[in-house]
Amino acid sequence: MATATDRKARQGPLNAVPVILFLIVGFAAPLLAVIGYSFMPERTFGLFQKPSFDNYVTVFTSTSYISFLWSLGLAAVTVILLALICYPIAYGLARVFGRWSTLLTLLFTIPLFVSENVRLYGWILFFIKNGVLLGTLKSLFGIEIQSWLFTEGIIVLGMVYVYLPFMLFPMTLGVSMVPNETRDAAFDLGATRWQVFKEVDLPLSMPGIVIGFLLSFVLAVGAIVEAKVLGGQKVIPITHDIEIAFTYAQNWPLGSALAVLLMVVVGALVLTVLRRFDLDAILGRR
Amino acid sequence: MTTRLPVIELRQITKTFGNFTAVHSIDLSIGEGEFFTIVGPSGSGKTTVLRMLAGLESPTSGDIVLRGQRINDVPANRRPTCMVFQSLALFPHRTVGQNIEFPLKIRDVAPEERKKRALQLMAQLRLPEDYYGKNVTKCSGGERQRVALARALAYNPDILFFDEPLSAIDYKLRKTLEKELKDIHRETGKTFIYITHSLEEAMVMSDRIGVMRLGRLVQVGTPNEIYTAPNSKFVSEFIGDVNIIPVRLANGNRLQSDELGAEFSAPGMPAGFSVGHLVVRPESLRIIERREDAENVLTGTLYNEYALGSRIQYQVRVGEQVFIVERLRQQALNGRLDTQVLVGWNARDSILVGD
Numbered sequence: 057m058a059t060a061t062d063r064k065a066r067q068g069p070l071n072a073v074p075v076i077l078f079l080i081v082g083f084a085a086p087l088l089a090v091i092g093y094s095f096m097p098e099r100t101f102g103l104f105q106k107p108s109f110d111n112y113v114t115v116f117t118s119t120s121y122i123s124f125l126w127s128l129g130l131a132a133v134t135v136i137l138l139a140l141i142c143y144p145i146a147y148g149l150a151r152v153f154g155r156w157s158t159l160l161t162l163l164f165t166i167p168l169f170v171s172e173n174v175r176l177y178g179w180i181l182f183f184i185k186n187g188v189l190l191g192t193l194k195s196l197f198g199i200e201i202q203s204w205l206f207t208e209g210i211i212v213l214g215m216v217y218v219y220l221p222f223m224l225f226p227m228t229l230g231v232s233m234v235p236n237e238t239r240d241a242a243f244d245l246g247a248t249r250w251q252v253f254k255e256v257d258l259p260l261s262m263p264g265i266v267i268g269f270l271l272s273f274v275l276a277v278g279a280i281v282e283a284k285v286l287g288g289q290k291v292i293p294i295t296h297d298i299e300i301a302f303t304y305a306q307n308w309p310l311g312s313a314l315a316v317l318l319m320v321v322v323g324a325l326v327l328t329v330l331r332r333f334d335l336d337a338i339l340g341r342r
Numbered sequence: 343m344t345t346r347l348p349v350i351e352l353r354q355i356t357k358t359f360g361n362f363t364a365v366h367s368i369d370l371s372i373g374e375g376e377f378f379t380i381v382g383p384s385g386s387g388k389t390t391v392l393r394m395l396a397g398l399e400s401p402t403s404g405d406i407v408l409r410g411q412r413i414n415d416v417p418a419n420r421r422p423t424c425m426v427f428q429s430l431a432l433f434p435h436r437t438v439g440q441n442i443e444f445p446l447k448i449r450d451v452a453p454e455e456r457k458k459r460a461l462q463l464m465a466q467l468r469l470p471e472d473y474y475g476k477n478v479t480k481c482s483g484g485e486r487q488r489v490a491l492a493r494a495l496a497y498n499p500d501i502l503f504f505d506e507p508l509s510a511i512d513y514k515l516r517k518t519l520e521k522e523l524k525d526i527h528r529e530t531g532k533t534f535i536y537i538t539h540s541l542e543e544a545m546v547m548s549d550r551i552g553v554m555r556l557g558r559l560v561q562v563g564t565p566n567e568i569y570t571a572p573n574s575k576f577v578s579e580f581i582g583d584v585n586i587i588p589v590r591l592a593n594g595n596r597l598q599s600d601e602l603g604a605e606f607s608a609p610g611m612p613a614g615f616s617v618g619h620l621v622v623r624p625e626s627l628r629i630i631e632r633r634e635d636a637e638n639v640l641t642g643t644l645y646n647e648y649a650l651g652s653r654i655q656y657q658v659r660v661g662e663q664v665f666i667v668e669r670l671r672q673q674a675l676n677g678r679l680d681t682q683v684l685v686g687w688n689a690r691d692s693i694l695v696g697d
Contacts, residue, residue, distance in 0.1 A: 240398050241431035244418045245445040245497050255444070259435050 093312035101308060111313035120297060120314060124321070127293040130208075130283075131276035134215040138223040138272055139265070141216065143231075146224055146264075150232035161228075164221055176214055176285045183210065206288035214282035219275050223268040230264015231257070266333045270326055277322050294318055346373025348409075349533050350395060350501060355404035357390050364390040366557040367404070372535060377527050379536040379544035381580065382554030388537045389428075391554070392503050395535065396425045424499035428506045430490040432478045438464070438489050439474040445497035463492040466529070468522075484515050491526065504536040508543065520546050541580045545569070553577050574695050578621040583655070583666045585622040589694075591615055597694070602661055606638040607689040618696045624655065624668040626691035629675060629683050636686025640665070644675070644683045658685050 095107035098114070149157045167175060182188045185203045193199045204210050234257055242256045243249075258265075280295040289296075294314060301311030348371040357365040365387040372378045380388045393399040394406060397418035405412050413421060424445075432441050440447075442460040451459075461471060467488040473481070478489055487507060494502055504523075508516045524547045527534050538544055544551045545565040552562045553576075561573045572578035575586060589606065592598035597606045597620060606620060633639050642660035649655075654674050656667045665685055669675070675683075 235429065235431065237427045237429045237431040238433065240418070241425070241427055242433070242444070244396055244398065244423075244425050245493065246419050246448045247444075248419060251448055256433065260433075 090312045090315050093309050094316045096309040096312075098309055099307050111309045112317075114310060115313050115317060120294070123292050123294040123297045124318070126283075126291050127277050127279075127295065127318075128321070130211060130215060130279070130291070130293065131273050133212055134219060134276045134279075135223070135269055135273045137212065137216050138220060139227075139269065142220065142223045142227050142268065143265075146227035146231045149224075149228045161225075164224060168221060172218055173281055173285065175218070176281055179210075179214060179217070179286060180205065205286065206290050208287070208291060211282050211287040211291060214286040215276055215279055218279070218282065219272045222275055223272040226264045226268035226271060227261070228264070230261035230268070233264065234260040262333060266329065270329060274322055274326065277318070346376055348372065348407075349374040349376075350409075350535075351405075351407040352391070352395075353405040353407060355391070355394065355401045355406065357387070357394060357399065358402045364557055365394070365401075368559050370552060370559060370562065372533065373549075375531050375533055377524065377534045377536065377547055377549045378552065379538060379548040379550075380552045380554055381538055381541050381544045383539055385556075386554040387557040388554050389505055392425070392505055392535065392537050395501075396423055396503050397421045398425075422500040423503060424494040424497040424501075425503040425505060426490050426494050426507045428509065430486055430507065432486060432490055432493070434477075434479050436478065437474065438469065438476050438478055438481065441478055441489055442492045442496050444493060459496060460492070463495055466495075467492050467526070483511050484519060487511065487519055491523075495526075495530070499532070501533040501535060504534065506538055509538070509540075516543075523547060541568070542582065545581075553580060570693070572621065572693060572695060575619045575621070578619075578693065578695055583624050583668075585624065585627055585665050587620040587622070587663070588617075589620045590617045601663060602640065604638075604640060606692075609689050609692050609694055612694065612696075615694065615696075618694055621693040621695055622687050622691065624666040625653075627665060627667045627685055627687050629656065629658070629667055629669070630686045631684070633684065633686075635684075637688045638692075639684055639686040641682060641684055644678050644681055647675075647679065658683060660685070 089103065092103050094111055095109070096103065096105055096111075097108065098110060149160060153160060180187070183190070183203055183205050185205075186194065187203075190201060190203060193201065238260065239252055239256050242252045247255060278295055280293060280299065283289070283291050283293050283296060295318075298311045298314045298318070301307045301314060305311075350372050352368050352370040355365060355368045356363065368391065380391060382388045390399060394401050397413070397416060397420075400414060406414050408421070433444065436444070439457065439460050442463055443451075443456040446456040446459060457474075461474065464471065464473065469485060469488050469492065473485070478486060481489060490507065508519055511519065520543060523534075527547075534547075536544070536547065541551070541553075545568075548565055550562060550564055551568050553560050553568065555576050561568060561577050563571070568577060569581060572581075578584055579586065587599050587606075588601060589597040589599050591611075592605060595608060595611055597608045598604075599606065599620075608620075628636060629644075630636055630639070640660045642658040642665065644656060645659045645664070646657040647654055648657075649671075650668070652671055653668050654671055656669070656675070658665045658667055667685060
């Protein structure tokens with residue numbers, strides 16, 4: 057009896073071996089390779105040379121910080137705008153729209169089935185000189201305006217548009233997690249609508265909001281095509297720098313160092329937020 | 343019972359949701375300091391009535407009057423009323439103390455004053471003082487119950503509403519909390535309006551009970567009146583085990599049961615009675631030895647017995663119908679299962695009701 061249990065206990069890790077191997081090869085190995093390359097000499101393709109911090113020194117003495125700031129800044133603006141736009145929609149989906157919610161959710165999901173690039177070129181057609189918007193204004197009303205394409209504003213618009221579902225859906229989940237009776241109770245105990253929102257709705261939907269923030273921020277920091285396509289390379293985000301290093305410049309070690317730095321910065325931010333908003337504590341589980 | 347001034351009144355209150363009428367033209371007046379319980383099966387509209395009283399729903403037609411003032415348009419947060427919800431609706435992200443202090447915080451009461459009041463209420467409701475900083479989600483069912491009540495009392499309402507707060511609690515604790523609630527009612531002197539689907543629970547606590555069925559208030563009375571003089575088959579059945587015999591009026595003011603092929607003498611006959619039900623409670627129905635021992639007698643088979651602690655319940659089958667008889671434990675009938683017995687009752691111990 058005891059030996060049978062022992063054998064079963066030993067079988068557990070053994071059975072996990074295929075998954076562990078798969079994760080090592082598919083998930084950890086590329087990451088480790090990137091980290092490894094970041095310590096290799098400039099413009100080499102080998103992974104087993106004398107490691108050094110040269111690439112990091114190059115990054116810190118170059119103007120890469122501008123790209124970092126652009127990436128983080130654009131992501132921050134995007135996430136804040138997304139929060140402001142998505143909360144009312146999430147509230148509506150969870151509480152107000154009733155049976156229309158399913159249809160609306162579907163409408164918000166459908167764009168995800170179309171390639172991001174295609175959708176962004178759609179925006180180009182919409183905003184371009186003599187395009188859908190400006191062309192219509194010109195021919196119908198004779199109004200001629202400067203195109204907004206290739207500005208920072210249009211990059212933010214593109215990013216808000218692309219990452220909206222990633223903020224909206226966790227947020228909707230968060231809002232729908234607030235029990236109606238709890239809101240009624242707060243109102244019944246004398247709270248105004250605003251106080252109910254502040255004291256009950258917001259804190260209790262915080263897990264969904266935080267997850268939405270993190271998800272869309274992490275994705276937005278890695279955004280590249282919005283700046284390339286809509287921004288017309290007016291702004292070079294860090295991801296673009298990384299791409300250049302890996303392709304045109306053929307400098308994998310430098311690209312790797314940039315990528316590692318980006319991971320470190322974003323990882324630190326995410327961990328800080330997760331420490332500040334302990335999801336379990338918010339949910340009252342501990 | 344002394345007559346009380348009405349504190350809150352429902353006048354011709356109707357509530358419809360789409361084409362479903364949840365509450366049907368209810369008239370009800372509840373007295374100052376009264377413990378009033380609305381009883382009904384699920385879907386009878388009792389929770390809707392409570393939510394309208396609390397201001398969380400507005401009536402489709404009719405008036406809600408608080409001490410002579412029409413309050414239909416006063417929202418829940420400005421009514422001097424407070425509700426203890428079925429789910430209790432505690433704030434899971436707050437401590438016991440913060441939950442209780444919530445209504446005071448909303449009113450900008452100073453923190454030290456709030457804490458003082460919260461600790462007072464916790465003492466009154468027998469919550470240990472060190473629970474002040476405890477997360478409510480870590481409290482037991484009974485403790486949460488007390489926190490919810492303390493929070494409602496902190497609001498200092500004139501009327502407290504209770505929406506089946508004890509329904510999810512096990513029997514023993516429920517019995518304790520029922521008594522505690524009635525004690526709190528006496529201590530505070532506030533009006534309590536309570537909702538339950540259990541008439542038994544209502545009986546223990548209430549000054550008066552209103553029975554609801556399909557959105558209508560079918561009977562209002564003291565627990566004793568509801569128990570001894572139910573005005574319908576529905577109300578009489580609601581209190582638990584009861585024997586009901588369908589009857590019609592026969593010659594000489596007697597009642598005829600076609601199913602049982604028997605005639606009974608009747609308690610007081612309502613004017614214009616023709617068909618209805620004769621209700622005999624299990625403790626009024628007796629197993630007798632001689633036909634002369636009761637006014638109405640039926641012959642049946644003693645089919646089964648159930649021990650209820652202080653009493654024993656017997657099942658007697660008469661034709662197709664099952665009768666329930668209760669006796670004290672000391673009067674147990676030993677070794678008589680499957681034998682013929684006589685069951686009987688006196689007319690004055692039965693109640694004649696319509697449908």
